[in-house]
Amino acid sequence: MRILLIYPYASYKTMPPSSWVPLSLPYLAGLLKQAGHEVKIMDRFAAQYKLGGNQALIDKAMLQTITEFKPDLIGINAVSPLVYDLVETAGLIRQIxxxxxxxxxxxxxxxxEATLQKIPELDAVITGEGEYSLLRFVEGAKAADIPGLWWRDNGQIRSNPAEPITDLDKLPFPDFSSLDLSYYLNRGLETIRHHYVSTISLLTSRGCVKKCEFCTESLTYGKGVRFHSPEYVVELLGKVYRDYGVEGIYFHDNDFLISRSRVEAICDLMIKRGLQRHLIWAIQARADHIEPEVVRRLKQAGCVLIEMGIESASQQTLDSMHKDSTVEINERAIKICQQEGMKIHAYMLTGVEGETISDLEQRLAWLKKMRVFSFSWSPLQVHPGTRLYQRLRPGVFENMPWSREIVQDYYNNQQLSEIPPAERQAWMERNYMPYIRRRRRLNLIRSNNVERLWDFFEMKINRNSSHREFFEG
Ligand code: B12
Ligand code: SF4
Structure with missing residues (x-):
């Protein structure tokens, strides 16, 4: 069978030269291809790098792919802030x-259920991890035998519960060759923060044991964590290094350090194969799993950066979001990393309930005091399905139209904090932006050799002119 998989389009006015490689569709493609099917991925997000921010051109390219490839089945990836793109894409696809x-x-x-009710063009949806369910669907299994499937049956919607994949090592490697990697393999500063390198992202585990109120992870992956073996991980690492010549790896695991013995085994295997001589890498980890010996081992194996979901410098805020952590644990983890010469990226959440200007001041003062290498302030988003959504916005998404304007309005007007948007903007311009710009300049110099710096400045000069052509042409 010929299967076309599609990523949604998100318009980025100032698109970075590269980004994290998405893994969902390459995983689906890997299993389908192993079973003998032909698979293509139309990445509407990355396509804008070549086609500019012009959605009409991206739609045209997608329809042309369908006409030429003649798929027997089409599957689309959907994230909540872009669900209007699923609605529009499904409508376009059904024309041909x-x-x-x-x-x-x-x-x-x-x-x-709401997805099937609101998008009549869809025949069915698959919840949870999609690999085996999609394969069964493709191979003509009975609907009732496909885990996670929701389908239409004589005007009724029927469903089966999703089943998390228990043995992750049975999954074939994600098939990156189905993606057009020309965008993702560029050197960029985002993936391994401030290191101007070409990277690929990998996942060595699925799930999380925590239950932060705003997070969607346990919804898709169920309770608990499942792991790939160290042998699978290092085999995959070697393959992407050989196939794509990347300089870095970004591990998307929610907490790479959750099993210490596994981390040590991965590091040992990487060192045994000499991969640390060719690759730098970054991980995400919970602060309570940071210990000096572990950080030392990571460093020996090539890890240069640990990202942590710090979220806030206020204990009250951490408790209110059920973060199950303390300011003290966060500070201890940062100090250990600094003593061991490991860089830290702190994810901070902004726009939280009851937030005031003095909270922003406290957060920035804390980051300065801790001398955190790198940090980002992301606005809290209330995604459907999370416990935060159940508490603050129950039924809102289900009852609203999923048009572009209304979905964007939902995400743009989520005012939970006490700070009026104009006041926040003015505060950010005055206090946050000058500090982060200074840090970025410093970090760029500290994290790259002369060759990479030269390449970065050359890209800046060339891209500035081609960028204008993309977005104004
Ligand atoms: C890498 C990443 C990105 C990259 C790559 C984006 C891309 N094109 O995929 C970048 C940085 C560009 C990005 C951007 C955005 N992202 Co993002 N991203 C991630 C991240 C960290 C990892 C995704 C991944 O590779 N996961 C690993 C794979 C194996 O898991 P998976 O994606 O869940 O896929 C499995 C199942 O969901 C299912 N499945 C998925 N698609 C399909 C399709 C079919 C047909 C089937 C049958 C099954 C199926 O099967 C897959 C395999 O088991 C996730 C967090 C996370 N841990 O997932 C956020 C996440 C997916 N992103 C999110 C968001 C909101 C966005 C943005 C909208 C951000 C924004 N506000 O502007 C944009 C959208 C861009 C886009 N076009 O998708 C949210 C989605 C939340 C939600 N409820 O919808 C997440 C969950 C983060 C979060 N918790 O907030 N993102
Ligand atoms: S925010 Fe991180 S720690 Fe909390 S539930 Fe989500 S993945 Fe787990």
């Missing part, structure tokens, strides 16, 4: 294609 049309991903997992 009559075969099975499915969707999967975080949004679908959160609201499967």
């Amino acid at each position: 294609y009559t075969g099975p049309l499915l969707a999967g991903g975080h949004h679908v997992t959160a609201l499967p």
Whole structure:
């Protein structure tokens, strides 16, 4: 069978030269290809790098792919802030294609029934991890035998519970060759923060043991964590290094350090194969798993950066979001990393309930006091399916139209903090931006050799002119 998988389009006015490689569709493609099917991925997000921010051109390229590839089945990935793109894409596809049309991903997992009710063009949706369910669908299994499937049956919607994949090592490697990697393999500063390198992202585990109120992870992956073996991980690392010549790896695991013995085994195997001589890497980890010996081992194996979900410098805020951590634990973890010469990236959440200007001041003062290498302030988003959504916005998404304007309005007007938007903007311009700009300049110099710096400045000069052509042409 020929299967076309599609990523949604998100418009980025100032698109970075590169970004994290998405893994969902390459994983689906890996298993389908292993079973003998032909698979293509149309990445509407990355396509804008070549086609500019012009959505009409991206839609045209997608329809042309369908006409030429003649898929027997189409599957679309959906995230909540872009669900209007799923609605529009499904409508466009149905103008030229009559075969099975499915969707999967975080949004679908959160609201499967509403997705089928609001998007009549879809035949079915698959919740949770999609690999085996999609394969069974493709191979013609009975609907009732496909885990996570929600389908239409004589005007009724029927469903089966999703089943997390228990033995992750049975999954073939993600098939990156189905993606157009020309965008993702560029050198960029985002993935391994401030290191101007070409990277690929990998996942060595799925799930999380915590239950932060705002997070969608346990919705898609169920309770607890499942692991790939160290041998699988290092084999995959070697393969992406050989196949794509990347300079770095970004591990997407929610907490890479959750099993210490496994981390040590991965590091030992990497060192045994000499991979630390060719690759630098970054991980995400919970602060309570940071210990000096572990950080030392990571460093020996090439890890240069640990990202932590610090979220806030206020204990009250951490407790209110059920973060199950303390300011003290965060400070201890940062100090250990600094003593061991490991860089830290702190994810901070902003726009939280009851937030005032003095909270912003406290947070910035804390980051300065801790001398955190790098940090980001992301606005809290209330995604459907999370416990935060159940508490603050129950039923809102289910009851609203999923048009571009209304979905964007939902995400743009989530005012939970006490700070009026104009006041926040003025504060950010005055206090945050000058500090982060200074840090970025310093970090760029500290994290790159002369060759990479030269390449970075050359890209800046060339891209500035081509960038204008992209977005104004
Ligand atoms: C890498 C990443 C990115 C990258 C790559 C984006 C891309 N094109 O995929 C970048 C940085 C560009 C990005 C951007 C955005 N992202 Co993002 N991203 C991630 C991240 C960290 C990892 C994704 C990944 O590779 N996961 C690993 C794979 C194996 O898991 P998976 O994606 O869940 O896929 C499995 C199932 O969901 C299912 N499945 C998925 N798709 C499909 C399709 C079909 C047909 C089927 C059957 C099954 C299926 O099967 C897969 C395999 O088991 C996740 C967090 C996370 N841990 O997942 C956030 C996440 C997916 N992103 C999110 C968001 C909101 C965005 C943005 C909208 C950000 C924004 N506000 O502007 C944009 C959208 C861009 C886009 N076009 O998708 C949210 C989605 C939340 C939600 N409820 O919808 C997440 C969950 C983060 C979060 N908790 O907030 N993102
Ligand atoms: S925010 Fe991080 S620690 Fe909290 S539940 Fe989500 S993945 Fe787990």
